[in-house]
Amino acid sequence: MISVEEAIQIHALLIQKLSPPLLLLALSSEAFGEGRRAALDVSGNSKTRPTSDMTTTLDLRKVFGVIMTYNTNQAPNKPFEMEAKFEPGAKSGIHVHPEQDEHYYITGGEMEVYLNGSWNKLRVGEEMHIPKGAEHAFRNSGGQQAIATNQHIPGLRTQEYYETMGRLINEGKITGMTGLRNGIYLSLHAVKFADVVILHQPPDAFIKIIAILGRLCGYKV
Numbered sequence: 001m002i003s004v005e006e007a008i009q010i011h012a013l014l015i016q017k018l019s020p021p022l023l024l025l026a027l028s029s030e031a032f033g034e035g036r037r038a039a040l041d042v043s044g045n046s047k048t049r050p051t052s053d054m055t056t057t058l059d060l061r062k063v064f065g066v067i068m069t070y071n072t073n074q075a076p077n078k079p080f081e082m083e084a085k086f087e088p089g090a091k092s093g094i095h096v097h098p099e100q101d102e103h104y105y106i107t108g109g110e111m112e113v114y115l116n117g118s119w120n121k122l123r124v125g126e127e128m129h130i131p132k133g134a135e136h137a138f139r140n141s142g143g144q145q146a147i148a149t150n151q152h153i154p155g156l157r158t159q160e161y162y163e164t165m166g167r168l169i170n171e172g173k174i175t176g177m178t179g180l181r182n183g184i185y186l187s188l189h190a191v192k193f194a195d196v197v198i199l200h201q202p203p204d205a206f207i208k209i210i211a212i213l214g215r216l217c218g219y220k221v
Contacts, residue, residue: 053071053072054071054073055070056069056072058165059169060162062177063169063176063177064091064092065086065089065090065091065140066086066087067085068082068150070083075155076155078154079152079153079154080151081151082149082150083148083149085145085146085147086138086146087145088140088141088142089140089141090111090139093137093202094137095197095198095199095200096136096198097130097197098133098198099132099154100132100154100158101129101131101151102150103150103153104127104130104138104150105149105150106122106125106146106147107124107147107148108146108147109140109142109147110123110124110144111138111140111142112139112140113128113130114135114138115128115136116134119139122148157193161197165189168185168221184213184214185221187208187210187211187214188211188214188215188219188220190207190211191207
């Protein structure tokens with residue numbers, strides 16, 4: 001996500017901004033419970049979504065290499081379903097969903113899904129179910145676009161997670177996966193939605209440290 005040189009800059013800034021005891025306190029503070037608290041606010045009532053059906057397309061190629069299309073009127077207590085188009089080179093970091101299962105059904109091309117410590121190639125008509133709490137990731141290492149029906153079960157704040165990412169991209173705050181500024185915004189986003197996604201690669205603790213730096217420097221998502 002960031003280079004060694006940028007990590008050194010982060011270390012220096014943290015030393016300037018926080019003493020070691022305050023850093024440890026910040027890492028364990030309620031500041032990083034916001035995603036958990038937000039999860040408690042999801043009632044599962046369909047009134048938390050728009051009342052009319054509308055199809056939305058998000059272009060998240062700058063982060064995941066994915067374009068996704070979905071119906072915006074999906075209740076948080078029901079599966080959040082989308083059609084995802086994975087461009088060549090698309091990939092995610094290894095992560096878990098603490099309260100959700102995930103399901104892939106391939107409708108075009110082929111892609112790989114990481115589960116149980118190994119990469120599994122999926123072709124048209126094949127599917128994979130990922131239990132909540134299981135480490136997983138995706139990638140398209142081929143030369144053709146892959147298309148899949150993807151579900152997060154239940155949806156919880158998955159729609160908000162992706163729409164916030166899309167907004168940050170559209171506002172020019174996130175322009176890719178490398179660079180200090182991108183790393184700060186991506187880390188703040190990850191912390192905000194820790195109830196739906198927890199990254200294991202890069203490590204969650206490292207992401208929290210970057211988010212602390214971002215907050216101290218006035219960054220917001």
